[in-house]
Amino acid sequence: MPARSQRSPFRRLAVGVTAVLLLLVGLVFLAPGGPTDAWLVRSSYDVTLRFDRPPTNAAINSPVVIVYLDRDSYLREERDPQELWDRRLHAALVRRLTKAGARAVVFDIVFAEPGLDPQADRELADAIRRNGRVILAAELNDWRRQTGQTADLSARSPVLPYEPLRTAAAGWGLASLRVDDDYAVRRYFPGYLEQQQPSLTWAAAQRLHLEAEVNPNARSGDGWVRYSGPPLSIPNVSYSAALRPDEVSDSFFRERIVLVGARPMVSGFPDRRDEYRSPWPVPGRGTPFMPAVEVHATQMANLAQNNFLRRPERWIEVLILAVLAFGLPALLFRFRPLPAAGVALLLEVALLGTVAWAFTLGWWAPWLLVGLIQIPGALGGSVLFHSAEWYRQRRQLEAARQEAEAKIREQAALLDKAQDAIFVRDLNGRVSYINAAAERLFGWPAAEWMDGRAAESVFALDPDKIAEAEILSATEGEWLGELELVTRDGSRRTVQSRWTLIRDAAGKAHSRLLINTDITEKKRLEAQFLRSQRMEIIGTLAGGMAHDLNSALAPVLMGIQLIRRETTDPETQRLLAVMETNTYRGADMVRQVLLFSRGAMDERQSIDLRTLLREVERIVGQSFPSNVAVSLLAPRDLWPVWGNPTQLHQVLLNLCVNARDAMPRGGELSLSADNVQLDSAESAQIPDGRAGDFVMLLVADTGEGIAPEILPRLFEPFFTTKPTGQGTGLGLATVARIVTAHGGFWNVRSEVDVGTTFEIYLPRLSTEPPAPADATEHEAPRGRGEGILVLEDDRAVAELLTQALRDQGYQPFLACNPAEAVDLARTHASQLSAVLLDATLAEEFAVSGTQWRQQLPQAAVFVMSETEDSTSETAVNADGLLVKPFGLPELFRRLAEILARRRR
Structure with missing residues (x-):
C-alpha cells in the first residue's frame, strides 16, 4: 500500500497533463478558421459518407x-x-x-x-x-x-x-x-x-x-x-x-x-x-x-x-471532446500497455459505431477524426506512464549495466586505435565484436556484422580457405595466411590474416580472434613491378627479333623490286607483286612489334579524330563481313588531339578487328567520339584516370563479351583467347603502348553474351599548332650519273642496293666498313652527290671521318635504319632516314628530290 500511495499522485498528475494536452489538441483542430479547420471538416464529411448505405429501393423511390x-x-x-x-x-x-x-x-x-x-x-x-x-x-x-x-x-x-x-x-x-x-x-x-x-x-x-x-x-x-x-x-x-x-x-x-x-x-x-x-x-x-x-x-x-445532413453546434462538439479528453486517460491509465491497447481498440470501434448511428439520424460530426486521434493519444500517455514506472524499477540494474559497458568501451577504444581489422567470431561463425578499422576497411557497420549479414558477404569469396583456417586454428590454436575478402561495395581486398583460438578459464574454446592486415596495395605494387619487368624483358626480346627481321626483309624486298624492273612476263609480274605485298605486310608486323617494344613515336601533329574515324569506318565497312553493322557518331565540334595519326589509326583498327572476331555470327559495331570533362570523382572510377579535358574514343560491339577473370590480363603481350594461329596477342598490348605514349588512358566494360565497350581517353589539344606543309608526290626521274657512296656491312643489301642504283642511272661506290668509306669519300669527293649510311656504322663513320663533311659539303646524307627512332641520324647530321626494309621507289624519289634541291 505505501508504494501504491506514492504512485497515485504521479498517476493523477500524468492523467491530468494528458487530458489537458488532448483537449488542447481537439480545440486546435476544431478552432474556426484554424490551420486544420477546413481540412478537418471536409475530411470528416467525406469519411462520414462511407457510413451511408442507401436502401436498395432508393433509386425506385x-x-x-x-x-x-x-x-x-x-x-x-x-x-x-x-x-x-x-x-x-x-x-x-x-x-x-x-x-x-x-x-x-x-x-x-x-x-x-x-x-x-x-x-x-x-x-x-x-x-x-x-x-x-x-x-x-x-x-x-x-x-x-x-x-x-x-x-x-x-x-x-x-x-x-x-x-x-x-x-x-x-x-x-x-x-x-x-x-x-x-x-x-x-x-x-x-x-x-x-x-x-x-x-x-x-x-x-x-x-x-x-x-x-x-x-x-x-x-x-x-x-x-x-x-x-x-x-x-x-x-x-x-x-x-x-x-x-x-x-x-x-x-x-x-x-x-x-x-x-x-x-x-x-x-x-x-x-x-x-x-x-x-x-x-x-x-x-x-x-x-x-x-x-x-x-x-x-x-x-x-x-x-428534408434529409439534409446536420452538424452539432460548436459548444456541443467542444463538450464531447472535453469528455473524451478527460475520460480516456482516466480509463486507459488503469491498464498495462497490452490490455490498454485492447481497450483502446474497442473504444475506436465504439466511436465509429456511434458516428454511424448518428448519421442514420442525419447528424455528422467533424470531431470524429479528433476523437479517433485522442484515443491513441491517451493510449500513448498510458504506455509512457507505465514505461516510466518500469524504468524507475530497473534504474539500478541499468546503472550497473552501463558501468560494465563503459569498461568494455574503454577496452574497445584501445582496439579501435589499431590499423588492423580485428574480429571476434564464435565457433559458429557469428561475429561478436569488430573494431573501427574493420568497419572502415569493409564498409559494413557493426550492427550488420552482429546479425551475420556482413560476415556472410565478406567471407564468401573463398570458402575452402576459410574452412582451412577454421580447422587449423581449432587444432593447432593459430593459423596465418592470406585471404581474399569482399567489401560492401563488391571490391576485393587482400589481407594478411592471423586466426587465434580463444579459450575460457576452464580451457574450453569459445571464439576466435581474427587480426587482418590490408596488403591489397602492397600486392598491387608487387604485381605492377613484376609486370613491368616482364614487359621490359618481352620488349627487349621483341625489339631484337624485329631488328633482325628488318635486316632480313630488306634484301628480299629490294630483290623482288629489281626483278620486277627486269621482267615483262605478266605471270611473273603478278607473282612478284604478291611477294612484294606480303613482304610489306611482314614489315608492318615488324614495325608493330618495334612500336610495342620501344614505344617509339613518329612525328606528331594535330589530329581531327572525326576524319580518322570516317577513314576507319570506310575500311571496316569494305573489309568486314556483311553481317556486321557499322555505325559512326561524332560531333562536329570534337576537340583536336596531338599525336601520330598512323598509330591512332592502328589503335582503332586493332579494336575493330577484335570486335569483329568477337561477333562470328554478326552483330553491331559502334564507333563514336565525344568531348568529356572528367572531375576527380569521375576519373577515380577509371583505372589510371585523371581529371581534365579529354576526347573519348568508343568502340563497342554486341559480341560474346569477356569473362571477368580474363579482363586483368587483357593488355598483356602475347596473351590471346583466340585459337592457335588466329592471334598474335600483340593487338591490345600495342593499343595500350600507343595510348600511354599519347598521354591517354583507357577503360573496358564487358558483359558475357552482351558485348564489350572500349573507351580510349586522349588529352585535348588546347592550342592548335601550325599545320605542316603539304608534301606533293612526284615520280622519281632517273639519275644523271651522280656518285652515291653506300656504306653497308650486309653483303646482300649492299649488292642489291648498288645494282638498283646503277640501273637507275647513278654511279654507286660501295664500302663495307667506315674506314673504306672515308677513303672513298676522300678519293671521289668531286663525284659524290649523296651518301647512304647503315645506322649501325653511321656513328663510327662520323667519328672516323671527321673531315668528310668538309670534303663533301655538297653531298646529301641518308641513314638506313631498322627502326624509326635511330639516334644515328642526329649523329651524322643526316638529311633523312630510310627505315628498312624500304622500297626502291621511295629511295629513288627521295634521292631525286634532295639532288634537285641541291642543284638549285
Missing part, C-alpha cells in the same frame, strides 16, 4: 430523376455538339413530361438569348406555359468561381432567361453552387434570398411548397448535402430516350421532379466542364467527377425529402 443531354442524344438526333440544341426538342420534351404527369421540370440549361428559330422559341414557351411547373436557370457572370467563402454579390445582377420563356415559366433560379476550393460541393446554396435571387433548387422548392422550404438550415445555407451515392446514382435517362415513350414509360416521370441538364462530353475536351469532384469515392477509380445537374438533383432530393 427517388423523388428526382435526371434527363441527360449527352453525346448519345446528339448522335441519335443527328445534331452537331458544337451547336445549340434545337428548342423544338426542348418543347417536345416538356410536352412529354406534362403528359407523363411529372411533378415539376427544372432546366439546368440557361436560355439567356433568343434561339435561332423564333418559331421554336414560341413552341417552347407554349409548352412551358401549358405545363405550369417549369423552373428555368439563370446564372451569374462568375458563378463558376463561387467557393465556400462566398463574397458579397448583392450588387451583381444575374443573367436571366429569355423574357418570353421566363414569363411562361413558373419561376427561375440561379444555377450556382457553393463549391469548395477542392472543387467539391458539400454545403447547400439557397441563393441570395434577400435580393430575390433564389437558387435553382430553392425556386423549385418554393413552387412545389416543399416542407424543407422553411428549414432554417437550408434557408441559411448551413445545410450539408447528403449524397445518395457515387456519380450517376440518381435515376437518369438520355434526352433522346426521354423523347420516345416506347423507350421510357410515363411511370418513370410520374410524380417526380425532372431535372434536365447536360452530361459533359469529357472525351471531346482537354478540361473538365460542368463537373465537380464527388466526395463519394468509387473503389478502383479514386475520386470521380459528378455532373453539375446531378449535384442540383441531389440537393433537390434533399429538399424534397
Whole structure:
C-alpha cells in the first residue's frame, strides 16, 4: 500500500497533463478558421459518407430523376455538339413530361438569348406555359468561381432567361453552387434570398411548397448535402430516350421532379466542364467527377425529402471532446500497455459505431477524426506512464549495466586505435565484436556484422580457405595466411590474416580472434613491378627479333623490286607483286612489334579524330563481313588531339578487328567520339584516370563479351583467347603502348553474351599548332650519273642496293666498313652527290671521318635504319632516314628530290 500511495499522485498528475494536452489538441483542430479547420471538416464529411448505405429501393423511390443531354442524344438526333440544341426538342420534351404527369421540370440549361428559330422559341414557351411547373436557370457572370467563402454579390445582377420563356415559366433560379476550393460541393446554396435571387433548387422548392422550404438550415445555407451515392446514382435517362415513350414509360416521370441538364462530353475536351469532384469515392477509380445537374438533383432530393445532413453546434462538439479528453486517460491509465491497447481498440470501434448511428439520424460530426486521434493519444500517455514506472524499477540494474559497458568501451577504444581489422567470431561463425578499422576497411557497420549479414558477404569469396583456417586454428590454436575478402561495395581486398583460438578459464574454446592486415596495395605494387619487368624483358626480346627481321626483309624486298624492273612476263609480274605485298605486310608486323617494344613515336601533329574515324569506318565497312553493322557518331565540334595519326589509326583498327572476331555470327559495331570533362570523382572510377579535358574514343560491339577473370590480363603481350594461329596477342598490348605514349588512358566494360565497350581517353589539344606543309608526290626521274657512296656491312643489301642504283642511272661506290668509306669519300669527293649510311656504322663513320663533311659539303646524307627512332641520324647530321626494309621507289624519289634541291 505505501508504494501504491506514492504512485497515485504521479498517476493523477500524468492523467491530468494528458487530458489537458488532448483537449488542447481537439480545440486546435476544431478552432474556426484554424490551420486544420477546413481540412478537418471536409475530411470528416467525406469519411462520414462511407457510413451511408442507401436502401436498395432508393433509386425506385427517388423523388428526382435526371434527363441527360449527352453525346448519345446528339448522335441519335443527328445534331452537331458544337451547336445549340434545337428548342423544338426542348418543347417536345416538356410536352412529354406534362403528359407523363411529372411533378415539376427544372432546366439546368440557361436560355439567356433568343434561339435561332423564333418559331421554336414560341413552341417552347407554349409548352412551358401549358405545363405550369417549369423552373428555368439563370446564372451569374462568375458563378463558376463561387467557393465556400462566398463574397458579397448583392450588387451583381444575374443573367436571366429569355423574357418570353421566363414569363411562361413558373419561376427561375440561379444555377450556382457553393463549391469548395477542392472543387467539391458539400454545403447547400439557397441563393441570395434577400435580393430575390433564389437558387435553382430553392425556386423549385418554393413552387412545389416543399416542407424543407422553411428549414432554417437550408434557408441559411448551413445545410450539408447528403449524397445518395457515387456519380450517376440518381435515376437518369438520355434526352433522346426521354423523347420516345416506347423507350421510357410515363411511370418513370410520374410524380417526380425532372431535372434536365447536360452530361459533359469529357472525351471531346482537354478540361473538365460542368463537373465537380464527388466526395463519394468509387473503389478502383479514386475520386470521380459528378455532373453539375446531378449535384442540383441531389440537393433537390434533399429538399424534397428534408434529409439534409446536420452538424452539432460548436459548444456541443467542444463538450464531447472535453469528455473524451478527460475520460480516456482516466480509463486507459488503469491498464498495462497490452490490455490498454485492447481497450483502446474497442473504444475506436465504439466511436465509429456511434458516428454511424448518428448519421442514420442525419447528424455528422467533424470531431470524429479528433476523437479517433485522442484515443491513441491517451493510449500513448498510458504506455509512457507505465514505461516510466518500469524504468524507475530497473534504474539500478541499468546503472550497473552501463558501468560494465563503459569498461568494455574503454577496452574497445584501445582496439579501435589499431590499423588492423580485428574480429571476434564464435565457433559458429557469428561475429561478436569488430573494431573501427574493420568497419572502415569493409564498409559494413557493426550492427550488420552482429546479425551475420556482413560476415556472410565478406567471407564468401573463398570458402575452402576459410574452412582451412577454421580447422587449423581449432587444432593447432593459430593459423596465418592470406585471404581474399569482399567489401560492401563488391571490391576485393587482400589481407594478411592471423586466426587465434580463444579459450575460457576452464580451457574450453569459445571464439576466435581474427587480426587482418590490408596488403591489397602492397600486392598491387608487387604485381605492377613484376609486370613491368616482364614487359621490359618481352620488349627487349621483341625489339631484337624485329631488328633482325628488318635486316632480313630488306634484301628480299629490294630483290623482288629489281626483278620486277627486269621482267615483262605478266605471270611473273603478278607473282612478284604478291611477294612484294606480303613482304610489306611482314614489315608492318615488324614495325608493330618495334612500336610495342620501344614505344617509339613518329612525328606528331594535330589530329581531327572525326576524319580518322570516317577513314576507319570506310575500311571496316569494305573489309568486314556483311553481317556486321557499322555505325559512326561524332560531333562536329570534337576537340583536336596531338599525336601520330598512323598509330591512332592502328589503335582503332586493332579494336575493330577484335570486335569483329568477337561477333562470328554478326552483330553491331559502334564507333563514336565525344568531348568529356572528367572531375576527380569521375576519373577515380577509371583505372589510371585523371581529371581534365579529354576526347573519348568508343568502340563497342554486341559480341560474346569477356569473362571477368580474363579482363586483368587483357593488355598483356602475347596473351590471346583466340585459337592457335588466329592471334598474335600483340593487338591490345600495342593499343595500350600507343595510348600511354599519347598521354591517354583507357577503360573496358564487358558483359558475357552482351558485348564489350572500349573507351580510349586522349588529352585535348588546347592550342592548335601550325599545320605542316603539304608534301606533293612526284615520280622519281632517273639519275644523271651522280656518285652515291653506300656504306653497308650486309653483303646482300649492299649488292642489291648498288645494282638498283646503277640501273637507275647513278654511279654507286660501295664500302663495307667506315674506314673504306672515308677513303672513298676522300678519293671521289668531286663525284659524290649523296651518301647512304647503315645506322649501325653511321656513328663510327662520323667519328672516323671527321673531315668528310668538309670534303663533301655538297653531298646529301641518308641513314638506313631498322627502326624509326635511330639516334644515328642526329649523329651524322643526316638529311633523312630510310627505315628498312624500304622500297626502291621511295629511295629513288627521295634521292631525286634532295639532288634537285641541291642543284638549285
